[in-house]
Amino acid sequence: xxxxxxxxxxxxxxxxxxxxxxxxxxxxxxxxxxxxxxxxxxxxxxxxxxxxxxxxxxxxxxxxxxxxxxxxxxxxxxxxxxxxxxxxxxxxxxxxxxxxxxxxxxxxxxxxxxxxxxxxxxxxxxxxxxxxxxxxxxxxxxxxxxxxxxxxxxxxxxxxxxxxxxxxxxxxxxxxxxxxxxxxxxxxxxxxxxxxxxxxxxxxxxxxxxxxxxxxxxxxxxxxxxxxxxxxxxxxxxxxxxxxxxxxxxxxxxxxxxxxxxxxxxxxxxx
Amino acid sequence: xxxxxxxxxxxxxxxxxxxxxxxxxxxxxxxxxxxxxxxxxxxxxxxxxxxxxxxxxxxxxxxxxxxxxxxxxxxxxxxxxxxxxxxxxxxxxxxxxxxxxxxxxxxxxxxxxxxxxxxxxxxxxxxxxxxxxxxxxxxxxxxxxxxxxxxxxxxxxxxxxxxxxxxxxxxxxxxxxxxxx
Numbered sequence: 223x224x225x226x227x228x229x230x231x232x233x234x235x236x237x238x239x240x241x242x243x244x245x246x247x248x249x250x251x252x253x254x255x256x257x258x259x260x261x262x263x264x265x266x267x268x269x270x271x272x273x274x275x276x277x278x279x280x281x282x283x284x285x286x287x288x289x290x291x292x293x294x295x296x297x298x299x300x301x302x303x304x305x306x307x308x309x310x311x312x313x314x315x316x317x318x319x320x321x322x323x324x325x326x327x328x329x330x331x332x333x334x335x336x337x338x339x340x341x342x343x344x345x346x347x348x349x350x351x352x353x354x355x356x357x358x359x360x361x362x363x364x365x366x367x368x369x370x371x372x373x374x375x376x377x378x379x380x381x382x383x384x385x386x387x388x389x390x391x392x393x394x395x396x397x398x399x400x401x402x403x404x405x406x407x408x409x410x411x412x413x414x415x416x417x418x419x420x421x422x423x424x425x426x427x428x429x430x431x432x433x434x435x436x437x438x439x440x441x442x443x444x445x446x447x448x449x450x451x452x453x454x455x456x457x458x459x460x461x462x463x464x465x466x467x468x469x470x471x472x473x474x475x476x477x478x479x480x481x482x483x484x485x486x487x488x489x490x491x492x493x
Numbered sequence: 494x495x496x497x498x499x500x501x502x503x504x505x506x507x508x509x510x511x512x513x514x515x516x517x518x519x520x521x522x523x524x525x526x527x528x529x530x531x532x533x534x535x536x537x538x539x540x541x542x543x544x545x546x547x548x549x550x551x552x553x554x555x556x557x558x559x560x561x562x563x564x565x566x567x568x569x570x571x572x573x574x575x576x577x578x579x580x581x582x583x584x585x586x587x588x589x590x591x592x593x594x595x596x597x598x599x600x601x602x603x604x605x606x607x608x609x610x611x612x613x614x615x616x617x618x619x620x621x622x623x624x625x626x627x628x629x630x631x632x633x634x635x636x637x638x639x640x641x642x643x644x645x646x647x648x649x650x651x652x653x654x655x656x657x658x659x660x661x662x663x664x665x666x667x668x669x670x671x672x673x674x
Contacts, residue, residue, distance in 0.1 A: 396496070397549070416575055418547065419561065422498055470581050470611065472497050480669050482556065483581075486499070487662045489552040490655055493518055 225350035234340050235374040237348060242266045242367040249354035254346040261340070262356050269355075269362040271336040278332065280307035280325070280361065287328035289320055306359035329363045334370065341374045342381065342439040377439060384442040387449075391428040391438065394459035395421045395445065398452055410451075417444045418453070424472075426459050496555050501661065502576050503546075504563040504601055505586030506594040510618040510648035511562040512546045514586060517654040519548025519560060573601075577608040582661045586648070587635070589617045589625035595634045602635075612664040616646035616657045 225240075229252065237250065245266035252259045254273075262270040272278070281295045281302075290298075302310050314320045320328075356362035410418065413436065420430040431441035448454045471479050503511045546562030561576050577583070585602045588594050598615075605613065615637060617628050626634070628645050637643055642660055647653040 419575055419578070423496060470579055471499065476669060480666060482497075482499070483662055483666050483669065485552050485556055486558055487659060487666075489550060489558070490518075490658045490662065493550070493651065493655055 225348075227348060229344055229346045229348060232348075233378065234343055234348075235371060235378055237350075238337075238367055238371055238374065241350070242371065246350070246352070247355075248350055248352040250348060250350050252340065252343060252346050252348045254343045259336070259340055259343075261337070262354060262362070264355070264362060264364065266367065267363075268333055268337065268365040268367065270357070270360055271333050271340075273336055273339060276357075280310045280329075283332045284314075284320070284325070284328045287331045289324055289328045290314075294319070307361050308359060311361050325361070326363060329361060330365050333363055333365050337370055337374075338377075339437055341377045342437045344381075344438075381439050381442070384439070384446055387446055388427070388442050388456070391431065391441065392426050392459065393456045394423050394426050395430070395448070395454045396423045396457050397421055398455050411444075413440065414444050414447060417441070417448065421448075421454055423457055424459060496557055498557045498559055499581045500559045500561060500579055501658070502561050502563060502580045502583040502605070503586060504573070504583055504605055505616075505618075506588065506591075506597045506601065508591075509586035509588045509594065509598070510646075511586050513648040514584070514616070514618075514646075514654050514657070515546045515548035515560045515562050517648060517651045518550060518658065520551060521549050573604060574608055577605055580609060580611055582612040582614070582665050583609075584657060584661060585613060585615045586646070587615060587617050587631060589619045589628075589631060589645075590622045592626060592634060595631070599635050612661060612668050613641075614657060614661045614664060615641060615643040616648075617643060618646045618648050620645040621647045 234252070240246075241250065241263050243266070247264050248262070250261045250263065252261075257274040259273040260271070261268060279299075281290065281298050284290045285292055285295045298310070298313075302313060305313070311322075311325050314325060315322055413434070416434040417430055417436070420433055425433075427441055427445055430436075431438070434441070436444065445454070445456075449456070471482060473479055473482070503514055505511055546560075548560040548562075550558040550560070552558060561580075563573055563576055583605050585598060585605070587598050602613070602615070615635070617626070617631050619625050620628070628643060631637075632639075632643050635643075642664060644657060644660055645653075646657055
């Protein structure tokens with residue numbers, strides 16, 4: 223019987239567990255809310271994964287894993303722009319840049335990140351196509367699933383708890399007028415600062431997540447931390463959503479814009 | 494009515510006085526992330542801004558001005574583009590007593606101009622220090638066109654910071670009048 227269904231009934235972690243235990247070989251397709259993912263398994267281990275269009279290439283993957291530097295990548299990219307990942311890998315080994323183990327570890331870091339993203343998908347149809355293998359031009363990995371499954375199970379639990387705290391990503395955030403604690407002592411992470419820079423009653427959390435490229439779990443975690451720190455509060459989004467492309471002023475009317483700047487001037491003068 | 498927020502970014506090299514400027518006029522305790530400095534070259538003070546500073550000035554019920562300070566150290570410059578998004582204008586702080594940072598200040602200025610063609614002002618900070626360079630000497634050193642506003646500044650003095658903010662806002666008004674915005 224074909225392995226297919228909906229993530230609502232059978233979670234991604236359960237799927238991984240099943241494929242791992244049954245040592246299946248083939249492709250798992252998941253149609254998420256906005257993108258389709260494909261994960262290739264070989265005897266229950268992950269060989270290849272992609273979300274959306276596959277624009278990855280080995281050299282970028284190795285830069286992200288800090289195995290080569292951006293200058294080396296640019297040089298190699300130019301020289302081997304028409305080569306497959308396999309050919310690039312062979313060149314890197316033969317020329318002494320990296321050994322085979324390092325190349326596989328870089329690919330595994332990349333695959334792990336994709337799987338971590340898929341853990342946050344709670345909606346979407348899936349199907350498993352038996353026998354499908356890694357594309358010829360790609361290097362097939364053999365990523366063990368045991369640790370990832372344990373990590374995913376923890377994340378699922380965390381996600382369920384965060385969903386209770388922040389039930390909807392369609393809510394907006396505003397800075398609290400009088401934070402309940404001495405915010406001078408608040409230390410924020412880079413992700414938290416990214417979110418803070420988009421806090422505005424007109425931006426939904428979902429929009430902020432898109433602008434900051436955070437997935438559902440990550441944005442919920444950040445928002446929860448900011449709520450706990452007393453920096454922001456949840457509100458209903460007000461008015462039409464503003465563009466996150468960075469408009470300086472909400473109004474387009476020149477007279478209103480000037481009036482707004484004049485109000486700022488009056489306020490600064492009065493300080 | 495929903496509150497509208499506008500943003501001014503305060504940038505400049507490490508230890509130029511960005512945090513101090515925001516602290517002088519913000520009505521809330523400035524939120525800043527301070528971290529022990531690891532680079533020997535930057536051990537002028539014990540800690541520096543990791544991500545950014547954040548201050549606020551409420552105009553009225555429906556208008557709030559946010560002041561965002563950028564990280565002082567080069568290794569956090571990936572935050573600059575994020576911070577520059579949607580800014581009304583920006584202030585480049587210069588440490589008038591450290592000419593070795595002028596080249597970096599110039600580079601930061603150029604980077605921010607590339608991110609967003611918004612009005613800006615250059616503030617020559619620490620003018621109360623004995624070894625501060627004259628403002629016009631700084632202009633020459635930074636190769637600033639005479640049309641670019643370069644003002645003396647003492648970031649710990651509220652009156653001086655007010656002047657800087659007002660000059661920037663006047664520049665924004667001028668730009669609106671000229672129809673460039």
